[in-house]
Amino acid sequence: MGAFVLDVSKLGFGERLAAASIQGLANRRGPRVYLRYGFYDDPASRRTNESFMPDEIWESTFRPMMGDQDEANLAYYREACGMSFEELPGLDALARRFRSILRGFVVYDPELPETIDAAACLAGLEDLVIVPPALAAWASGLGLEPRRDLRGRWKDRLELFAWAAEGLYPRCAPGKLACLEPGWERPEFVDYLVRERIFAYSLAHRGRGPLGAAGKALALFLVGGPRRLRGLAFGLGLDGPIRRLARRLMEASSPECSLAGRLQRRAARDRELPLGAFPTIYGWHTRRDDELDFLLALSANGLRLLPAHLAADYSFHAAVPYEGSLAQDHAEPDSIRVEKKIYLSFTLSDGDQLLLMHSGQLGNWRSPARGSVPFTWEIQPLLAELAPALLARYFREKRPADYLIAGPSGAGYLIPPLCPELRRYLAAGRGSCARAGVRAGTSYIGDPPRRVLRELAAEPGPWLGWLMGYANLGSSPREAPAYRMGGMALVANALPLVSHIWDDGPATLEAVRRAIADIETLPAFLGVHLFAYKTTIAQVSAFAATLDPELVKVVRADELLLAAAKGRGE
Numbered sequence: 001m002g003a004f005v006l007d008v009s010k011l012g013f014g015e016r017l018a019a020a021s022i023q024g025l026a027n028r029r030g031p032r033v034y035l036r037y038g039f040y041d042d043p044a045s046r047r048t049n050e051s052f053m054p055d056e057i058w059e060s061t062f063r064p065m066m067g068d069q070d071e072a073n074l075a076y077y078r079e080a081c082g083m084s085f086e087e088l089p090g091l092d093a094l095a096r097r098f099r100s101i102l103r104g105f106v107v108y109d110p111e112l113p114e115t116i117d118a119a120a121c122l123a124g125l126e127d128l129v130i131v132p133p134a135l136a137a138w139a140s141g142l143g144l145e146p147r148r149d150l151r152g153r154w155k156d157r158l159e160l161f162a163w164a165a166e167g168l169y170p171r172c173a174p175g176k177l178a179c180l181e182p183g184w185e186r187p188e189f190v191d192y193l194v195r196e197r198i199f200a201y202s203l204a205h206r207g208r209g210p211l212g213a214a215g216k217a218l219a220l221f222l223v224g225g226p227r228r229l230r231g232l233a234f235g236l237g238l239d240g241p242i243r244r245l246a247r248r249l250m251e252a253s254s255p256e257c258s259l260a261g262r263l264q265r266r267a268a269r270d271r272e273l274p275l276g277a278f279p280t281i282y283g284w285h286t287r288r289d290d291e292l293d294f295l296l297a298l299s300a301n302g303l304r305l306l307p308a309h310l311a312a313d314y315s316f317h318a319a320v321p322y323e324g325s326l327a328q329d330h331a332e333p334d335s336i337r338v339e340k341k342i343y344l345s346f347t348l349s350d351g352d353q354l355l356l357m358h359s360g361q362l363g364n365w366r367s368p369a370r371g372s373v374p375f376t377w378e379i380q381p382l383l384a385e386l387a388p389a390l391l392a393r394y395f396r397e398k399r400p401a402d403y404l405i406a407g408p409s410g411a412g413y414l415i416p417p418l419c420p421e422l423r424r425y426l427a428a429g430r431g432s433c434a435r436a437g438v439r440a441g442t443s444y445i446g447d448p449p450r451r452v453l454r455e456l457a458a459e460p461g462p463w464l465g466w467l468m469g470y471a472n473l474g475s476s477p478r479e480a481p482a483y484r485m486g487g488m489a490l491v492a493n494a495l496p497l498v499s500h501i502w503d504d505g506p507a508t509l510e511a512v513r514r515a516i517a518d519i520e521t522l523p524a525f526l527g528v529h530l531f532a533y534k535t536t537i538a539q540v541s542a543f544a545a546t547l548d549p550e551l552v553k554v555v556r557a558d559e560l561l562l563a564a565a566k567g568r569g570e
Contacts (some may be wrong), residue, residue, distance in 0.1 A: 001056035001081065003031050003316070004097065005074065006088045009038030013185040014132035015091050017108075017116065018139075018497055020187045021123040021130040024194025026098045027315035033094065034085065036070045037188060037312045039063060055532045057504065059266035061536060065363035070312070072360060081320060095129070096143055103127040105139040113182035114157040115150040116292040117200040120180065120190050122148050123445050124197040128492035130190070130511050158255055161235040165263060172199040175273030177263060177288070177303070179294070188312040189283065189354075195315040198282065199267075205297040207250030212257070215249030218242055219296045222417050222446060224473050234449035236416075243418060247300050256288075261301060268302035278428035280382075280412060284309035285530045295415055302420050302480075304429075305410025306382060311354030317387035326384060326395050328404055328436040330464065331558040338521040338567040341553045344512070345492070345560040346540050347442065347467060350532040351378030352407025357390065362532055369538040371399035376467075376557040378407035384435035395437060403556035406433055406441030408470060415444050416452050423455055430459070440557050442529070443468045446492035447481055457485035465489040465561035467527050471498040477515040482525055482564055489564035493527040505535035509543040518551060527557075 010292050016035075023033040041063075043055060053062070077083045088094050093104070106128040108115040113360050119130045128147055131139050154160040178193050178200040193200055198461065207215050221230065222239055233239055251258040268279040282301045285294035298305055308314070348364060350356050355378055360366050365377070383391035394404060409416050411429025419425055433441070446469025448456075456466055465488045472480050477494035484490075495511055496503060503511070512528055519526070530540070544554045555563070 003034055004086045004088050005034045005085045006094050007036040009036055014135055016128045017187045017190060018135060019091055019094060020190040021194050022094055023100055024191035024315045025101055025127055027319045027399050028195055031316050031319040034313055034316045035129045040310060062362050066359055069359040081389060090097060102129055102144055104145040105129040105131050106148040107131055107133055107136055107150060109151040113201045114160055115137040116182040117180050117202050118150060118164050120187060120193050120200045121172060125171050132406055140348045158259060161203060161259060169199045172196050173266050175270040175279040177267045178282045181286045183287045186310055188310050189226050189308040201263060202286055204256050204286050204288035205260050205322045206293040207253040207257050209253050211249045212253035215246045218246035219300060223415055241299050264298055264301035264303055276428060278425055279303045280306060282306045282308045299415040299418035304414045304425060307353040307413060309360055314387060317390040320389035322389035322392055324392060326392060328395060328398060328437045330439050331562050334568055335561055336562045338523055338563050342516055342519055342526055343560050343563050344526045344552050344554050345376060345557050346528050346530055347557060348378060348530050348532050349377040352380045352413050357383060365535045367537050368539040373403050373541040373544045374401045374554050374556045375537055376405055379404050380433040381406050381411040381436035381438050383479040384432050403558055404438060405557050406438050408442045408444040417445060417448050440561055441466055444470055446472060453483055453485060454492060456490060457488045464558050467491055467557055468494045470529060471496050471501045473498050484565055487565055488563045491525055491527050491564050494530040496530045501531060505539040508535055523567045525560055543569045
């Protein structure tokens with residue numbers, strides 16, 4: 001099985017868009033085109049809503065650790081799938097190679113960059129190449145017709161996406177959306193949107209002014225408000241009215257937020273969605289809001305997120321055939337004998353991001369330290385359907401010390417207390433998790449209401465339990481609760497504290513050392529959720545070697561959860 005490779009790392013944004021659109025169309029017929037994007041050295045694109053990775057950490061740690069992730073993936077496909085690759089000399093060669101499948105081109109409007117989203121929809125629906133005006137003559141030179149010209153048609157993004165919602169969404173894949181921010185000028189995921197004919201938009205989800213602030217405050221109350229008051233609201237069934245009021249206030253504060261909400265709810269209620277599927281949004285937030293605003297909105301509207309910013313070549317990964325099973329060894333309850341020790345488990349965050357899956361967890365997976373310490377890796381279970389051959393790499397290469405679990409909050413990213421159909425979400429993800437060999441997961445909130453805990457604990461069969469909380473919202477590791485429901489453990493991650501989520505690896509591990517010294521009652525169960533952009537497995541391995549094995553037992557997540565289910569719970 002052969003494919004073509006094109007290096008786009010030195011091409012301009014418009015040329016990359018053209019290449020990605022051709023790639024998406026070509027890869028409908030199998031894994032035909034792979035694009036090399038090179039290193040992610042653009043700080044503006046790497047940081048999105050916060051400067052979570054300073055340049056010095058990127059340059060000194062993650063860039064060399066990642067290496068050439070594109071070549072690593074190509075090498076994997078050569079070895080595991082018997083594929084061969086032919087280098088193409090440039091964009092023109094790519095276009096001419098696949099000229100027969102192209103029906104024309106669509107010109108986006110640089111004066112209204114959001115037309116790139118509409119162009120991606122049209123490219124997928126009508127087999128078109130996306131080009132900026134500067135490349136229109138080049139496309140014509142290939143013998144392509146200008147099928148769509150999006151210049152000068154709309155006064156702003158609101159008018160554009162109102163038109164697209166009526167004219168394009170009904171023709172696109174049901175129950176799916178993508179938020180694609182053109183301002184970052186990163187086209188890596190465009191190929192997949194084109195291949196799958198997914199509706200793309202770029203609207204902010206942040207409410208404005210007093211109304212927006214009030215709506216966000218109500219949503220955050222449901223997520224992490226005072227425990228007793230929040231529990232009372234959920235116990236009385238008031239969470240639904242509060243969620244709807246929060247949503248209305250945020251949307252009433254901004255026409256842009258209002259249109260984004262209507263688009264999301266339309267996808268969530270799409271009657272054409274296949275039975276058992278769950279509505280999904282791909283991509284990331286815009287430059288005009290942030291991750292929390294985006295996640296609050298999509299969760300309250302009943303969607304799950306596949307984070308896809310900077311996620312390259314997924315039309316290729318999706319096209320590679322894979323027929324094997326995805327399986328890993330799991331600790332069994334009968335094998336667990338709880339000792340009077342501190343059970344310490346480290347989980348690398350953000351594995352639900354397609355970028356981390358594509359890049360070997362930012363290079364940590366390729367670290368020489370992997371295998372030297374029990375370690376838990378979040379993965380995206382939806383890759384069992386979306387890109388099974390890529391996911392299989394983790395199962396082929398894993399070592400006994402490695403354990404793979406679902407990222408927050410299962411198959412797709414959302415905030416469970418805000419999801420109006422949590423049981424449906426969990427049921428839809430159950431099959432994906434089973435196909436992905438996953439029996440445990442991370443849940444976004446460490447201390448959800450009792451009703452949410454019961455729904456999380458209602459997972460049937462071999463599900464082992466949940467590590468809960470991206471970060472500890474309390475002021476001390478001691479405030480991380482542990483629950484036991486129906487024999488299943490739900491253990492809140494004790495670290496990092498939310499006030500220290502941006503700490504680097506050494507600072508985070510020093511906080512773990514202090515937490516260990518502060519524990520008085522044994523056995524104890526200490527979950528640590530490591531921020532993937534600051535801490536490496538090599539740092540964890542060196543730290544673990546300094547711990548007293550008579551006091552501290554470093555374990556994988558499955559052993560921690562099973563030990564907690566047998567040991568102390570609340």
